Amino acid sequence: MGDNDTTCGSEVPTHVAIIMDGNGRWALSRGLPRLAGHRAGTENLRRIIRACVEFGVKYLTIYAFSTENWGRPREEIEGLMHILEDVIDKELNELNKEGVQLRHIGRLERLAPKIQEKVLDAIALTKNNQRLVLNVAFNYGGRDEIICGIQKMIKEGVKPEEVNEHLVDRYLFTAGVPHPDLIIRTSGELRISNFLIWQAAYSEWYVTPTYWPDFNKEEFRKALEAYTKRDRRFGGLSATVADNPSHA
Ligand code: IPE
Numbered sequence: 001m002g003d004n005d006t007t008c009g010s011e012v013p014t015h016v017a018i019i020m021d022g023n024g025r026w027a028l029s030r031g032l033p034r035l036a037g038h039r040a041g042t043e044n045l046r047r048i049i050r051a052c053v054e055f056g057v058k059y060l061t062i063y064a065f066s067t068e069n070w071g072r073p074r075e076e077i078e079g080l081m082h083i084l085e086d087v088i089d090k091e092l093n094e095l096n097k098e099g100v101q102l103r104h105i106g107r108l109e110r111l112a113p114k115i116q117e118k119v120l121d122a123i124a125l126t127k128n129n130q131r132l133v134l135n136v137a138f139n140y141g142g143r144d145e146i147i148c149g150i151q152k153m154i155k156e157g158v159k160p161e162e163v164n165e166h167l168v169d170r171y172l173f174t175a176g177v178p179h180p181d182l183i184i185r186t187s188g189e190l191r192i193s194n195f196l197i198w199q200a201a202y203s204e205w206y207v208t209p210t211y212w213p214d215f216n217k218e219e220f221r222k223a224l225e226a227y228t229k230r231d232r233r234f235g236g237l238s239a240t241v242a243d244n245p246s247h248a
């Protein structure tokens with residue numbers, strides 16, 4: 001992946017997940033209200049979605065609002081809900097034209113009926129698009145997702161001996177989506193914050209101190225480049241050692 005390439009070579013991660021963090025600190029450092037940071041973060045999201053399409057990433061999952069974010073001040077929560085609505089209103093047609101399939105992970109129930117309707121309409125409109133699947137984690141929590149899956153299994157009478165990793169995968173909000181290959185967290189925090197806690201078991205991590213609104217296409221390219229250098233062993237041995245046991 002050279003500096004002037006617009007593609008990322010052969011080892012582009014199939015699924016990238018992003019914890020878009022640092023909007024508040026970005027705003028604070030400029031003397032702006034936190035919501036200005038969330039707005040700038042949304043602008044940036046548009047750039048990163050385009051970059052995913054360009055680089056050939058097939059699945060992008062973005063953490064937009066966690067089950068714990070309800071603990072924030074009311075004005076900030078209302079602002080974030082408003083931004084979600086606004087993004088759907090303003091971006092949906094363009095995203096649809098670009099071949100982006102929108103999905104939602106998390107629970108829609110707690111959102112205002114008007115927003116639920118918009119999200120469901122957006123999902124229906126884009127359901128046959130194939131270029132990029134964009135999973136929006138909104139009112140999402142990894143623990144909540146697992147609880148939801150267990151409840152569903154029990155309701156459907158799944159037998160204990162039928163429970164295995166594949167079955168659990170099918171009961172999560174992400175059913176049918178490959179596990180993330182690469183998880184990016186902006187703003188330097190070194191924690192998972194209840195994001196994809198089951199699916200992240202063998203994901204590669206990339207953490208950058210850059211705040212989300214400043215995490216541009218070049219930074220994204222650097223993250224993908226770092227990924228190509230990782231040695232994913234999944235508990236086994238690296239390819240060089242496995243091919244040549246004398247190195248073991
Ligand atoms: C991430 O930015 C966006 C959401 C959690 C909605 P933050 O709002 O967490 O920004 P910081 O971490 O306070 O800087």
Ligand code: IPE
Nearest residue numbers: 019020021063064065066193
């Ligand atoms: C994670 O960021 C949630 C989102 C990016 C939506 P937080 O800012 O909520 O995470 P903590 O509180 O720092 O762990």
Ligand code: MG
Nearest residue numbers: 021022023024
């Ligand atoms: Mg944060």
